[in-house]
Amino acid sequence: MSVTTAALDPSVCAPLPVLGQDVTVPLVTGGEVVYAALDYAASAPALQRVWDDVAAYAPYYGSVHRGAGYLSQLSTDLFENSRRTVAEFLGCRAEDQVVFTRSTTDSLNLLAAALPADCQVFVYETEHHASLLPWRDARVTYLDAPRTPAQAVETLERVLADRDPYGPALVCVTGASNVTGELWPVKELAAAAHAHGARIVLDAAQLAPHHPVDIAELDVDWVAFSGHKLYAPFGSGVLAGRADWLREAEPYLAGGGASRKVSRRADGGVDVDWHTTAARHEAGSPNVIGVYSIASACKALTEAGFDNLVAREQELVSRVREGLAEVPEVQVLSLFGDDAPRVGVISFVVRGWNSSHFAAALSAEYGIGVRDGLFCAHPLVRTLLGSDPQDPGECGAPEAEPGERSLNAIRVSFGAGTPDEHIDRFLRAVSELVRDGARWNYRTEDGRCVPDRGEAARTA
Numbered sequence: 001m002s003v004t005t006a007a008l009d010p011s012v013c014a015p016l017p018v019l020g021q022d023v024t025v026p027l028v029t030g031g032e033v034v035y036a037a038l039d040y041a042a043s044a045p046a047l048q049r050v051w052d053d054v055a056a057y058a059p060y061y062g063s064v065h066r067g068a069g070y071l072s073q074l075s076t077d078l079f080e081n082s083r084r085t086v087a088e089f090l091g092c093r094a095e096d097q098v099v100f101t102r103s104t105t106d107s108l109n110l111l112a113a114a115l116p117a118d119c120q121v122f123v124y125e126t127e128h129h130a131s132l133l134p135w136r137d138a139r140v141t142y143l144d145a146p147r148t149p150a151q152a153v154e155t156l157e158r159v160l161a162d163r164d165p166y167g168p169a170l171v172c173v174t175g176a177s178n179v180t181g182e183l184w185p186v187k188e189l190a191a192a193a194h195a196h197g198a199r200i201v202l203d204a205a206q207l208a209p210h211h212p213v214d215i216a217e218l219d220v221d222w223v224a225f226s227g228h229k230l231y232a233p234f235g236s237g238v239l240a241g242r243a244d245w246l247r248e249a250e251p252y253l254a255g256g257g258a259s260r261k262v263s264r265r266a267d268g269g270v271d272v273d274w275h276t277t278a279a280r281h282e283a284g285s286p287n288v289i290g291v292y293s294i295a296s297a298c299k300a301l302t303e304a305g306f307d308n309l310v311a312r313e314q315e316l317v318s319r320v321r322e323g324l325a326e327v328p329e330v331q332v333l334s335l336f337g338d339d340a341p342r343v344g345v346i347s348f349v350v351r352g353w354n355s356s357h358f359a360a361a362l363s364a365e366y367g368i369g370v371r372d373g374l375f376c377a378h379p380l381v382r383t384l385l386g387s388d389p390q391d392p393g394e395c396g397a398p399e400a401e402p403g404e405r406s407l408n409a410i411r412v413s414f415g416a417g418t419p420d421e422h423i424d425r426f427l428r429a430v431s432e433l434v435r436d437g438a439r440w441n442y443r444t445e446d447g448r449c450v451p452d453r454g455e456a457a458r459t460a
Contacts, residue, residue, distance in 0.1 A: 013308035016300070017048035018231065018417035025367045028440050028451045033367035036422035040229070041178055041345045041413035042371055044209055046293070047231040053296040054233070054289055064288050065257060065279075079288050082295035083278070089298035090223055090240050091214030097243040099278045100236065100291050104205040105130040107224035107239035108172070110281055111201055112138070114249035119168040122159060122198070124152070125379040126179075126335065131172050131203040131224075132379070138170075145383045148336055149185040153192055160196035169198035175207030179377050179384070179411070181317075181345030182336050183211070190219045201241070205229050209415055210313060210343035212306050215241060227294040231301070231416065236290025247276045255283035301416070309416050313344045316414055316423055320346055323427035329353075329434050333384040333409060344418070347375070347411040349385070350434060355408045356449040361438040364451045366429040368422070371411040381409055 024032040037045055057078065062071030064079045083098045092098065101107045112134035115121070121135040124143045132142075141159060146152035156171060163169060171193045176183050186202055193200040201222040204213050208225040215223055222241030228234045251258040251274055258280050261273040274280050301309065321338075324330045329351040334340065350358050359372035374381040387407050412426060441452040 013305065013312045015312075015419050016231075016304060016309075016416045018045040019048060019051055020045050021417065021419070027367060028364040028453075036366070036368040036425055038412045038414055038418070038422060038426055039369050039371050040209070040415045040418070041181075041206060041375075041411060043228045043234070044231050044415055045417055046233050047297060047300050047417070049300045050232050050293050050296040054293050057289070057292060061289070064286050066285075075288055078292055079286060082291045085295040085298055086238055087240065089213075089302065090238075091216045092240055093216050095243060096215065096241050097246060097278045098238060098240045099246065099281050100286060100294075101224075101239055101281075102235060102287075103130075103228070103237040104128075104203060104224045104226040105134075105237075107237050108201070108203065109134045110239055110252045111170075111222060111224070111245075112136070113252050114245045114281075115170065116168040116245060116248075119170060120163055120198075121170050121172065122156065123172040124174075125383065126177065127172065127174055127377070127380075128178050128203065128205070129376045129378070130205070131174065131201075132377075135172070145335060145380060149188070149340075153185055153188045156189055157192045157196070160192065160198055163196070163198075165197060169193075169196075171198050171200040172203065173200065174203045174205075175213065176210065176343045176345065177335070177377075177380070178206045178345060179347050179375050179380050179409075180334050180336075181206070181342035181347075181413070182334065182340045183207075183342060186220065187218050190221075194219065199242070206343060206345060209301075211310060227290060227297065230294060230297045232293035232297045233290065236287050236294050238294065246278075246281060250274075251283060252281040253283040257286070258283035304416070313415060316418060316420075317342060317344055317346070319423055320412065320414075320427065323423075324348060324430065327431055327434050330430065333381075335380075335384070344414040345411065346413070347381075347384075347409045349409050350430075353433075354449065355410045356444075357438070357442055358433065359410050360442055360449040360451065361433055361440070362426070362429055364442075365433075365439055366425060368426055368429055370426075371413070373408045375409075375411055382407070385409070 023035045025035045026032050060071050060074055062075040064076050087098050101110055108131050115138055119138045121138040121140045123132060126145045143155055146155055173184055173189050175186055190200045199221040202220045204223050204225040207213055209230045213223060222239060224239050227236040258274055259272050260275050263271050265271055324332055331349050333347045349355055355372045359370050362368040362370055442449050443452045
C-alpha cells in the first residue's frame with residue numbers, strides 16, 4: 001500500500017468542519033487559547049456533518065427490527081441502509097457480511113470467538129493490544145517486529161511455510177501503526193497468507209480514517225475499525241468480511257435479535273435456531289445512532305474526496321517531520337525508516353525530558369492535546385525505545401517525576417479536521433520547550449504529570 005500525492009493539490013481541500021474547533025481552554029500562564037486537538041489516533045473529533053445528521057434523525061428514533069410503528073420501520077431502514085453504506089465504503093464483496101460492534105477491540109474479540117477449533121493465529125508484536133491480545137483460546141505465534149515491509153512479508157511466508165498445512169490459520173495485521181503511523185504491506189501480506197492456506201484480518205482502526213480501504217482490492221478476509229476514530233461518536237465499530245466462520249460460530253452474545261426461533265423441548269430444555277446473517281452476532285437492541293454516525297462519516301469522507309484528504313494530510317505529515325527534524329533533541333520513532341509512507345500519526349521522545357512532563361507542558365502552556373505513554377502497544381514501543389521488557393512503563397503516564405527518564409513516548413496525530421495553525425503552534429511549542437524549558441512547575445499526581453497549581457510561573 002502506498003500514498004501518492006504528486007498529482008494532487010492539497011490547497012483544494014480545506015480542513016473538514018469538526019466539533020470542538022472553536023473550544024477555548026485555559027493556560028496555566030494566564031488567558032485562554034483555542035484548543036489544538038492533536039490526539040486523533042486516540043479519538044478523532046466528530047465531523048460536524050455527522051453530528052448534524054444524527055441530530056436530524058434523533059426525533060425519529062425508534063426500536064430497530066422489533067416494531068410495527070412508523071418510527072421503528074424508519075429506524076430499521078436507516079440501520080440496514082447504514083450497513084450497505086459501510087459495505088460500499090469498504091469495497092465489500094457480494095458475499096461479505098458487515099457486523100456492527102462497539103469498537104475495533106470488540107470486533108476482533110468477536111472474530112476470536114468465531115475461530116474454528118485448533119486455529120493457529122499469527123500476529124506481529126507491533127500490534128495494538130486490541131489485535132494482539134484477543135486470541136487467548138487459539139494457538140498463537142507472536143512474530144518479532146520487522147524492520148522493513150519486505151521483512152514483514154518474508155517473516156510471514158517463513159512461519160506459514162513451517163505450520164501444519166491442514167488446519168485453519170489466521171494472520172492479524174495492522175494497516176497503519178498507531179505508534180509510528182507507518183503503512184504496512186497489507187496486500188502483499190494477504191497474498192502470502194492465502195498462498196499458504198491462511199486467512200487474514202486487517203486492523204484498520206488507524207488506516208480507515210486516513211486512507212481508502214478496499215477489502216476486495218487488498219484481498220483481505222476481514223476488516224475491523226472503530227467509529228470514534230472515523231470522525232463519529234464513541235460506542236460503535238465494524239467487523240466486515242467473510243461470512244462462513246461467523247455463520248458457523250456460536251453467537252458472540254446470546255439473546256434477542258440473534259435468534260430466529262426459540263422453543264421448549266419436551267424434557268424442559270430450550271432449542272434455539274440462530275440467525276445466519278450478521279444479526280447472529282448483534283444480539284440486543286442495537287446502537288442505531290452509533291451505526292448511523294459511522295455511515296454518515298463514510299459518506300462525508302467519500303464526498304469530500306479521499307484523494308484530496310490524503311494529499312492534504314501528507315503535506316501536514318511532511319511539515320511535522322521537517323519541523324521535528326530541526327530540533328536535535330527530538331527522536332522520531334520508526335520501524336521502517338524515514339522514507340516509509342505513513343498517515344498522520346507520529347511518535348517521538350525528547351532527550352532530557354520525561355515524555356509525560358513534555359506532554360503536560362504542551363497542554364498546560366500551549367493548549368495542545370497530544371498523547372503520552374505506550375499507546376496500548378507496549379511490545380512495539382519497548383522495541384522502538386530499545387528497552388528491556390522488564391523496564392517500568394505502562395499505558396498511561398509512568399510513575400516518574402518531571403525530568404526523570406521514563407519508558408514512554410509522545411504521540412502527535414492529526415487528520416481531516418486539523419487546521420494549519422494547530423500544526424504551526426505544535427512545532428513552535430516543541431522548539432520553545434526544548435530551548436527554554438517549561439515555564440511552570442509540574443508534579444506527578446495519580447500517575448499523571450500535572451501543573452503544580454500552587455507554584456508561580458517561572459521566568460521565561
